[in-house]
Amino acid sequence: MGGAMLAGWLARGLAPKKVVVIEPHPSDEIRALLTKGIRLNPTAKDIGAAATLVVALKPQSFREAGPQIKPFAGPATLVVSIMAGTTIASIEAICGGSVVRAMPNTPAAIGRGITVAVAANNVSADQRAVADALLRATGSVEWVDDESLMDAVTAVSGSGPAYVFLLAEELARAGVEAGLPPDLATKLARETVAGSGELLHRSELASATLRQNVTSPGGTTAAALEVLMAKDGMQPLLTRAVAAATRRSKELAK
Template sequence: MTSPTSTLANIEGTIVLAGAGKMGGAMLSGWLAQGLDLNRVVVIEPYPSGEIDALAARGVRLNPAAKNIGDVAAVVIALKPQMFREAGPGLKPFVRSSTLVVSIMAGMTIASIDEVCGGNVVRAMPNTPAAIGRGITVAVAADNVSAAQRAAADALLRAIGSVEWIGDEALMDAVTAVSGSGPAYVFLLAEELARAGIEAGLPPDLASKLARETVAGSGELLHRSELASAMLRQNVTSPGGTTAAALEVLMGPDGMQALLTRAVAAATQRSKELAK
């Protein structure tokens, strides 16, 4: 789907952030880095970090009563899904029937969010590279979300990386399994590559550095290149060479394709279970 176009400056009213942990905190940092006025942000967080306390001292409103914050443009829910059933009803006073509600909770459906706190819901799934502004977020909007609200949600989410919009909410479980959980798969690759290097005789510190820098550098090359990942792989694989020998193992019947297919299926199923 075509991405909406807007900026944070186009959003009129207060932005309420519910949950200021790692992902919520990354979103807040992205908004402020793009020039959002601290006085326009309300944070609902029972256990604020030192960073949030420091922002509160500069103007971010921390845990105010809903009646004291004026017009709310958007409520962004960055709670853990397991906490939402208990904490979600406390957000209802911030939400009017026409308020934009953006959820980044894994597994929580538009219907379940609407049932708990109402509003016009956008369900989104970012991933942890959001912490450095390099996340990828997939979003889907409820039918009652206006074009302007979709654009506002896009601006809020784009502060932590790129954004893709889809029209079918049923795809969100697979999105969660691929990109939401995907960074952990990449970190595991670095971890196991280092372990294999140690088994091959490398000193642990060197093996760790080689694996870490190889994964990081390859990811950056993939990011910058216009070539497909398969072509990049082929370009570094000489027939009969060392890379080809390794790929015969990795691409064999019990190799990465089979493992990742099972892994993504397991994560997809778990995402569906979280919604129940």
């Protein structure tokens, strides 16, 4: 996720020479960015405390990596966390600084992400504006005042792209079961999901209205929706899936 956001920032004009990446095991993609001018793994003595520190780690790795991160965060540093389940209090205890907890999603890499953020009480208006600009460079941003909402946010939008990709995957599989060649089924499913998402993005109509517009009474779509909207269909399945992701986000905070 951090790599996706960095790609988005650089694509939108962030000066690479202002960027430092701390990554003990850099990917080939990160190494490729060195040619653009970013710095990789300097010491805190070399650069001092950062004005803004974006923490993009797996939450399970945060406590172990904390001592390596802390020297880069001074009292005036804005710390923007995109770690699932990791509370503001935990980040303050390990890093210090003024913390904004954010949950973006992977479409940030193409400027179509959605991020929800919540700020600690000591985050200034100027720091919040900086965080907003960083996050907004990769898509839409919504701010909340209640940090407890972040677990459900993680389950819906943070993890949500995986649910959509699974829909494309399983729609293609169902097409093959219905007799389509695998390559054709995959292309039809991929383009249908992508095109429908773009239509939803551009339209001012509610998703329910768009669905109804596709559905002729007694037609083929209605027959499929009767299965998908049954009592044991998509709605209760997604409810259970989001609940499971929300629980896991809460567990990661412990």
